[in-house]
Amino acid sequence: MISLHDLDTMIADLGRADIRQQEEGLGLSPDQALVELGKMRDVLVESIRKRWYALYGQISSRYGNAVVPVVQNRCSGCFTMLPTSVNYAGDRNEQVRTCSICGRIIYWAD
Amino acid sequence: MNKSCYCVWDLQSTDRDSALTELLASVPNIGAHSREMLIKALHIREQAGATLVTPGIAMPHCRSILMDDLVIAIGRSSSGIPWPDEPAGVVVMFISPVKPSGPQEHMDLIAHLASHMKNNGPERITGASSPEKLAELLGLDLIQGG
Numbered sequence: 052m053i054s055l056h057d058l059d060t061m062i063a064d065l066g067r068a069d070i071r072q073q074e075e076g077l078g079l080s081p082d083q084a085l086v087e088l089g090k091m092r093d094v095l096v097e098s099i100r101k102r103w104y105a106l107y108g109q110i111s112s113r114y115g116n117a118v119v120p121v122v123q124n125r126c127s128g129c130f131t132m133l134p135t136s137v138n139y140a141g142d143r144n145e146q147v148r149t150c151s152i153c154g155r156i157i158y159w160a161d
Numbered sequence: 162m163n164k165s166c167y168c169v170w171d172l173q174s175t176d177r178d179s180a181l182t183e184l185l186a187s188v189p190n191i192g193a194h195s196r197e198m199l200i201k202a203l204h205i206r207e208q209a210g211a212t213l214v215t216p217g218i219a220m221p222h223c224r225s226i227l228m229d230d231l232v233i234a235i236g237r238s239s240s241g242i243p244w245p246d247e248p249a250g251v252v253v254m255f256i257s258p259v260k261p262s263g264p265q266e267h268m269d270l271i272a273h274l275a276s277h278m279k280n281n282g283p284e285r286i287t288g289a290s291s292p293e294k295l296a297e298l299l300g301l302d303l304i305q306g307g
Contacts, residue, residue, distance in 0.1 A: 057202040057225045060259050061209075064224065070264065073271045077214040084210035091205055116261070118226060144194060160227055161192025 052107060052147060052156050055095055056118040059111075062088050103147050103156075110155055118156045129153035162269050166233035166301040168292040172242065172252070177207060180242045181221055184234040184254045195227045199256060211244055215278055217287040219249035224267055228258040231266055235295060237287075250287040253299060273300055 064070050065085045074081040096104055110117035119128040124138045131152040137143065143159055150157050167187040174180035181203045185196060202223045206212070214220045219242075233255045241248025253274060257267035277300040278286065289295035296303035 053198050053226065054201055054205070056259075057198075057223065057227075058205060060224050060226070061202075061206060064264055064267070067264070070268060070271075073268060073275070077220065077271065077275055079212060079214060080210050084206075087209035088205070091209065116226075116259075120226065160229075161194045 052099070052103065052118050053158060055092070055099065055104075055107060056116075058088060058092050058095060062092065106149070106154070107156065114153070114155065116155070118158065119150075121157050121159050126150035126153060126155060126157055128155040128157075133157070162266060162273070163231045164233070164270075164273070164301045165304050166235050166296055166299075167304055168296065169234065169236040170292045170295075172236040172238040174238070174242055175240075177211075177219075177221075177242060177244055178204060180236065180238070180249075180252055181207075181254065184236050184252060187234050187236075188232050198227055199223075199225055203254070203256070211246070213244045213247055213249055215283045217241070217248065217250045217283050218278065219244045219252045220274065221252065221254045222256065222267075222271075224257045224259050224264060226259045228256050230258060231270065232256045233270075233301060235292075235299065235301065237289070237292075237295060251289075251295065276300070 065081045071081040107117045116128060119126060121133060125132050129150060129152050131150060148157050169184055169187050172180055172183055174183045182200055185199060202225050203221050206223045207221055212220045236252045238250055241250050255270060281298045286298045289298055293303055
């Protein structure tokens with residue numbers, strides 16, 4: 052989900068006229084990159100469970116940021132303190148976890 | 162804007178992917194999982210279109226939710242790293258955070274680097290004689306010991 056979020060950020064950035072202009076000024080080809088990123092997104096989405104992808108879409112459209120880090124044991128989207136059992140789960144980054152209040156997908160930066 | 166950079170003066174990598182890994186390895190305080198995801202993001206951007214911006218200089222970059230702050234790492238390879246069709250003697254890698262305020266910091270850095278590359282020219286930059294000089298020509302502040 053983090054990769055999908057980062058990929059969507061790249062796609063959104065290259066969709067902006069100001070960034071495209073900058074990249075073109077550097078000699079890069081943002082149009083071509085945008086097409087390729089779209090193809091890579093399709094491949095990545097295929098590898099994500101439909102349930103999680105649907106959730107990602109719903110949360111993205113509601114909040115803009117569907118994936119947020121946990122900072123000081125709180126969801127950084129809604130600042131809710133997460134339960135201890137979630138914060139200290141041994142496999143906390145190995146499965147998709149969501150904030151029980153806002154529903155955003157949460158991760159722990161290491 | 163934070164313009165501090167780490168430097169790998171003598172990159173040992175002989176291909177683009179390992180150069181990205183080697184450069185990111187010079188940045189401290191990034192966990193193994195985050196590092197892996199950042200490499201993946203940089204790799205995706207490169208696969209979408211190689212970031213060789215001017216003869217001899219590559220500028221791999223991305224924005225990621227895994228970063229709290231802008232990270233810049235520069236490197237130099239005396240033999241040149243295939244990027245992938247033409248060699249890059251200097252690699253300027255940066256990863257910007259994803260902030261609610263948008264990509265302004267990312268854009269400011271691109272503009273800053275573009276301006277210095279234009280003013281100093283690729284020959285001077287790729288021919289820099291020391292890490293300090295390379296950072297100076299790119300308008301960056303070298304993190305000593307980094």
